[in-house]
Amino acid sequence: MAREQLKNLTEPMYYILLSLITPQHGYGIMQEVERRTEGRVKIGAGTLYNLLSRFEEEEFIQQISEGNRRKTYRITDKGMDILRDEYKRLQQLIVDGSEFLEEGR
């Protein structure tokens, strides 16, 4: 069930993976997502914690250091594949939509 859900990433999932292309700790991810989306997507601390541990279980991301209190993560190759698939899917959505929606322009 959990794996099934991860086939399509939710918006927060997409942005978390995106921000982990450069190594980041938890709070950094929250700030990065908020900055990138100009406050449109907000991720709660608990939700982020749970998503990170799920991503780690699925090997989409890995821990690169566990310093004092702060764990730092980076996306893995598997995570990159997932992210690229999602990017392609989203692009396809745009292409499919433009045929109808941009006709009148």
Add this chain to the structure above:
Amino acid sequence: MKRKTKRVIWHFLSTDYKAMEEYLEEMAKKGWMLEKLGQGIATFKRIQPSKLRFYIDVFKDEGPLVPENTPDSREYRSLCEASGWHFITSQDYLQYFYADEGQNPTPIQTDEELELSLVKKTLLKREFLSIPFMIFLFRNILYDLFFTSYTFFISTTRMALGISFLIFILNNIGMIGYFLAWMIKSNRRVKKGLGMERPNLNAAKIRAFAFIGIQTLTLIVASIFILSDETIRTNEIIFILIIVGMVIAIGNLFRFIVKKKGKAKDDGLYYSFVGAFLVLAFFALMTKLLWGVFMEEDYEYNNVIPKDYPMVKVEELVERDIKGNPWWDFKSNTSPIIPLSYNSRGDINGAYLQISYYRSIEDPFFSKLIFKGKVRELKKYLNNFHQSIMEDEELRKKWQVDELILSETRNTIILRSDQYVLYLKCSLMDFENEELIQTITEEYFIGDEEKF
């Protein structure tokens, strides 16, 4: 002088964790801030009345047997702190936070679907896991309740216990039903995108009383009945209290060590094994030691059978010389349904002897119930030796009783005549013997009220 701290009973249903936020907000407005949570008790400290916001979150990495402070929980709490939620305290899965006045931080959970699956994996899983545990704990009582229910009628205490237990079980079934309904409803709501329903504080309080409150009350009432039962001897009560007290103390100490001293997530598991072993060893040792102190002399008293009970002389039943007093145990009971019953055990020069006798109120419903229960007990017992029970119509006519059951080896007999039930076990008796039949019938089955 104003008090500085305040204690409040804290027993919400786990699925009502969101209702606690409202409660805490009201308390803060009145000038009381949550300080810590114990087992069923919340401690508040006095503060300036303020409009604080509270957030209670479910954290998957701190369960009942997991230390409070692990690298995982520190990471999680520092994330929450960074987003504006100050950590107050935790109680197993539930983590308590507040935000400063005027602040409006992002909620800790922003994904309802994830939150629900979290609740299912932690809070609900724990509730549902308690079912097999309860069945294991109460299996003997459950068996009695369904198959040998007469045992609940033999003394007033047992009647009270039976009723309490029935309420307890039904209440638990109701609670599990509520959790199931909650889960189904939440599943539907989240699927529709409505999110989990926010429980109303008053409804949550009513639920807390209807389930946890009533269960606690029935347990207290049942305990009072046990402790005040006159047929239980004082030293038995002291013995029970000492053992129960010590087990609770050790359990709490053990929990304290896991919660406060543990460092890593798996520490709890390791401590559990050591702790369980220690508790068992301690329990066994104490039972052995205290049993000697409290129980030994007790058997001395029971060698005499009270004069006013119907009881045949053993000499009349067995044609043997009897050395000394054969009886070594005698226990009697009384209740509104079964005014007289006793169970006595002894031996005749090495041969085991047992007589159990029940005199119920006149309605044969209860004597039938006792008979059925007794037969079932005998059957279960004989099963251990691959033996069974049998009927003997001719013998029943000879005895002139309503029901009769024999063990295969004919050393045990159960009889029911009107409101009387008699259980006899002795390898030295011949249940076909006319004299024996007459002696027993006269002593046990004739309602001579003056006798008692």
